[in-house]
Amino acid sequence: MKRYRSARLLAGAVLLIPLLAGSASALCNVSATGLSFGSYDDFSPVPLDTTGTVTVVCDEAGPPDVVISIGPSGNGSFNPRAMRHASLPDLLLYNLFTDASRGAVWGDSTAGTSTVFLKNVTKNKPRMTTIYGRIPAGQSVSLGPYSDTLTVTIIW
Numbered sequence: 001m002k003r004y005r006s007a008r009l010l011a012g013a014v015l016l017i018p019l020l021a022g023s024a025s026a027l028c029n030v031s032a033t034g035l036s037f038g039s040y041d042d043f044s045p046v047p048l049d050t051t052g053t054v055t056v057v058c059d060e061a062g063p064p065d066v067v068i069s070i071g072p073s074g075n076g077s078f079n080p081r082a083m084r085h086a087s088l089p090d091l092l093l094y095n096l097f098t099d100a101s102r103g104a105v106w107g108d109s110t111a112g113t114s115t116v117f118l119k120n121v122t123k124n125k126p127r128m129t130t131i132y133g134r135i136p137a138g139q140s141v142s143l144g145p146y147s148d149t150l151t152v153t154i155i156w
Contacts, residue, residue, distance in 0.1 A: 028058040028066065028121070030154045035133045040092065042140050049102075052131040054116075054152055058123055068116040068129065069108040070096055071151040078107040080136075083146035092146045093139060097132040106131065108153075121156075 035052040056066050073081030075091065082091040098104045098114050107113020118127050 031055050032152045047137045048135040050133045053128050055126050055128045057126045066118045066121050067155045069153050070106045078111050078113045079105050083148040086145045090142045092141050094135040
C-alpha cells in the first residue's frame, strides 16, 4: 500500500514564506522552502536561477526509499510553469528541475517530467534534496510581484 504526504511550495519573484505539512501521527512528513528568484530583469540576456529544498523526515522506522513529486503550476502545466502577477493578468514563465544542469523538469513522471528518488531514508534523520529553479531570459512582463503555489508529494 502506497502512502502519500504533501506540502506546499511557493515560487516567486519576491521572498515567500515556506509552508509545512504533516502531522504528529504521520510516518513520514515533507516540507519545502519557498523559492525566491529576486528581481527579474527582462532586458537581461541570461536566465534567472535560484534553488530551494525539499526535506523528508520519518518519525518511525519507515520506508527505506521515498519518491518526491511536484505537481503542475497554477496554469495546469509542468512545462512551462507560470507565476501570476499579484494584480495584473501577466504570467512569468519558469520551471523547476531535478538537477543543477536544469535538464530534467521536476514533476510527477507524466508529460515528460521526472521525480526524485531518495534512498535510505531513516527514522528521525532529515533527508534534503535541492530544487533547481529557472526563469528564462527575454520575457516582457509588468513590474510587480509574481507567485505560484505548487504541491510537493512524497510516496513511500
